[in-house]
Amino acid sequence: MTDQQPLPLDESSLTTLKASWHADLQVLAPEAPEQLRSAEVDLLLVRWSEPHRRYHDVQHLAEVLAAIDELAQAGEVDPVGARLARVAAWFHDAVYDARAEAGSNEHRSATMARDHLNTLGVTQGNVDVVEALVLMTLDHDADGGASLLASRRHTVAALHDADLWILNAPAERYAEYARQVRAEYAHVPDDLFAQGRSAILSDFAQREQLYRTAHACTQWQDAARTNLAAELAALRG
Known part of the structure; x- marks a missing residue:
């Protein structure tokens, strides 16, 4: 077994990731200053690039986002749902420690999503959906979760499947x-x-x-x- 760290994404890939974030947040938080949106995506990328990560890293994030886009192109989720799924993907492993107690990472990531999206000015309804989507990744129970996801089953399915694309x-x-x-x-x-x-x-x-x-x-x-x-x-x- 090797403890070699995964290679970071190249600058072009990182630019693509940042562009995806900005495109989604410009819609979800149109009044947020660009500087605030940029600071948030930089913070998230720092989280995803922590040295103790081996799989739950920027490569995984990029794969999940690409999978959501593939599902959207296939007509499995509408543009609104795809946007919410992508933002949830950014936060779903934002907190990750392999030594943490079961469920701790997902709950802390969901709390981070709620706090940070509120700061950005995302509407409460969308914040609630993103938080619930992040919590869904705890056990990948696409049929359970918060009742507010009942009308967002295509969105839930898209994130569920994208996270398991690997x-x-x-x-x-x-x-x-x-x-x-x-x-x-x-x-x-x-x-x-x-x-x-x-x-x-x-x-x-x-x-x-x-x-x-x-x-x-x-x-x-x-x-x-x-x-x-x-x-x-x-x-x-």
């Missing part, structure tokens, strides 16, 4: 992802890691429908099941 990644990227997750949990002994990781992956593998959007089900699901089966077999020796 499961269908090409074999080389999936293998890299598995190594990155192991590196984040380097403090956990091999046997305990294999037990815990197997439990998480088995839950996904046993779901009748791994993804929630039609596009992800038809385009991503078979590869995801293949990747899950291969990693589970390796974990079980």
Whole structure:
């Protein structure tokens, strides 16, 4: 196992990420000064670039945002829902510590989203939706969550599937992802890691429908099941 840090995104990719943030926030918080929006995205990128991260880093953020855009282009979520899903993606792992108690990262990230979006002047209804979307990523229960998401099921499905895009990644990227997750949990002994990781992956593998959007089900699901089966077999020796 290697503890090598993932390579940072190049300047072009970072510029693309920042442009996406500004485009969404110009709509959600039109009265926020550009300087405030810029300071926020810079802060978020610092969070996502923390040295202890191996998988939950800027690369993961970029992949989630790209997946949301793919789902939007496929007609799975409307422009409003895609915008809210992207903003939720920016915050969903803004707080990340592999040693934290279960649920702590998601709850702290959701609180950060609420506080910071309020400061930016995003309307309360949209803040509530983003906060609930971030909390959904705790257990990826796309059918549960806050009642306010009942009218936003396409938005929930888009973020749910985008966050799990990695499961269908090409074999080389999936293998890299598995190594990155192991590196984040380097403090956990091999046997305990294999037990815990197997439990998480088995839950996904046993779901009748791994993804929630039609596009992800038809385009991503078979590869995801293949990747899950291969990693589970390796974990079980």
